[in-house]
Amino acid sequence: MYRHSLRTRVAIAFAVCVAVLSVAWGVAFFAAIRLTEDRVLQHQLQRAAESYPSMPMNLRGYDEIASLPEPLREWAQTNPGEGLYEFEENELHVAVLSTDNEKLATDDEQRLGFVVFDVAGIEASSLEDWWWLLFITGAVGTLATLGFGLGVVVMRKAVAPVAQLAKAVADIDPEQLTAEDHKRIESSRYGDDEVGVLARTIEKTLERISAFVERERYFTSSASHELRTPITVITGAIELLEQSNLSATDTKALDRVKRATLDMKITIEMFLCLARETDDGLYDEQFLVMPLVSKAIDQQRYLLIRKFVNVDIDELAKPSVNGHPQAFSIAVNNLVRNAFEHTLHAQGPITIRIKEHELLVTNQVSSDADNRHTPTEAPSSQGYGLGLGIVQRLCERNGWSFSLLADEQRVVARLSW
The missing domain is CATH 1.10.287 (Helix Hairpins)
Known part of the structure; x- marks a missing residue:
């Protein structure tokens, strides 16, 4: 039982996940800053201990360009502006500042001071930087993986009722x-x-x-x-x-x-x-096709009275069908009835062809019987009797196939199994 709605639980889960990740990232960045500070101080103290009792002069001020370290003199003569500069090749950091409090009328040049910080032995080597980059990348990847896993766990817990309901519905027949x-x-x-x-x-x-x-x-x-x-x-x-x-x-x-x-x-x-x-297992009964066709013809023969139309039965095989005999009989009766009803006066014959895996019922619907046209598939219930729609349903229930091909002269009903 849950006290909050699904929408609220999802929002809470998302907020908890974001809060936990934010705290984790904050702790990680804070630890990285503290580690960097400690590392710089440790390197500086280590260098001082190595030169004891004389203390290294890492940080020095210069008033004259001539007194600057040799690598900086040529650069200082270009009269750089105030600010901070870094020389990676020489491992030097330089701060340029103005030392004039008053300007003399005859002095057109600004006097500059230089504060030089020698970081040789304090900054990490390139190889060590790469190791630290690899370590940080791994830590970030680990945090991202943990965050993803946490999000999956939290969201699964939030939507667990939906998954439970879906599983219950899927198991129902x-x-x-x-x-x-x-x-x-x-x-x-x-x-x-x-x-x-x-x-x-x-x-x-x-x-x-x-x-x-x-x-x-x-x-x-x-x-x-x-x-x-x-x-x-x-x-x-x-x-x-x-x-x-x-x-x-x-x-x-x-x-x-x-x-x-x-x-x-x-x-x-x-x-x-x-x-x-x-239907009590009758869908697996084996039965012959020809007796059912003959019965359907006899039952519907009255429809051909005074039409002068013959019925030709072309029995090319003696097939047997596995399924529902009553359903098959109803389907055949509908096909034969429709063929008999829609055949014109003296426009026969009606052909019933029995093959190994199909039954074809062909009848004429036009007096122009000499012209030949290619039959096209027609909707089973369009103009040829409502019963053909029921035949379609019976075939679907029994795993048979039904189609109706029609042109301007004839209609061919095909029942296959």
């Missing part, structure tokens, strides 16, 4: 929710901050998903009986009526009722098949 999943995502474990709000939202979403799955299971378990029973009753009544002596008009009406009942039965089976999440 929405299709198979359990009581343990609800415990892992329980919002009371995350407090009242932003993470708690997110956890409560996810918890409510999972509850809605669970309720939806439960309703779906209840529907698929009960709707099958409730919807199929009236169809069965109607089918039985039709069969009894067919055995009666009916007039030609009554027979035509009974045929229409029979076809509508068959269509309703197929539609119910199709939607129930799509609604099921699980």
Whole structure:
């Protein structure tokens, strides 16, 4: 449980990290200054001890250019301005200052004084400077690494609830929710901050998903009986009526009722098949393609009455499919029905070609059958029946592939597995 919001904790973590790094850098620079001071004094005392009892004259003042050390005389004659100068080759530091308090009217030149500090033996050698540079670089790199590590640790601790929630959500399977999943995502474990709000939202979403799955299971378990029973009753009544002596008009009406009942039965089976999440292992059943194709043709043959259209079956192979036989039968019924419905009068034949790994249903949609055009892929639900969109969903559920190729003369429906 956290007392502060996630935003506040991140801000505090960042402030703590910056404060710790600032203190570390401040201590490091202070130590470097003190070390430099001590080092200069130690070198100067060491040089004095080496020349004891006579003391070295590192710091001296000069009024005349002629009394300056030889390396500085030529430079001093150029009348340098007041300031500090350094001569690295000679290890000398020079301060130039004016020594005139009053100017004589006849004196046009300014009198200069020189303070010379001989640092020979006090400043470190070049090799020692390089070692010190290496040491400082290593210290800076170490501090940077420690700072980075500290920042990572602090930020991880600050965002730990988010990572915990993300892991809990990643381990949940929405299709198979359990009581343990609800415990892992329980919002009371995350407090009242932003993470708690997110956890409560996810918890409510999972509850809605669970309720939806439960309703779906209840529907698929009960709707099958409730919807199929009236169809069965109607089918039985039709069969009894067919055995009666009916007039030609009554027979035509009974045929229409029979076809509508068959269509309703197929539609119910199709939607129930799509609604099921699980189907008791029927998705791994092995079945032959040709019997289902023949059955679909027989069921939809009435659509070709008075159209004078033939149906050619080109069985190039006898394939078997691994999957859901009812779903495959529904898909084939939809393809055959659409082909029969959209074929024009006397513009056949309708060709059904069965290959080893695909089924092709081709029908004519124009009277100009002699012209040849290259088929192009068309949306499965554009102008060729709503059932083709359902065929697409059935294929996706079973790992099959469906496509519709159309041009101005013909439509080719392709179902592959």
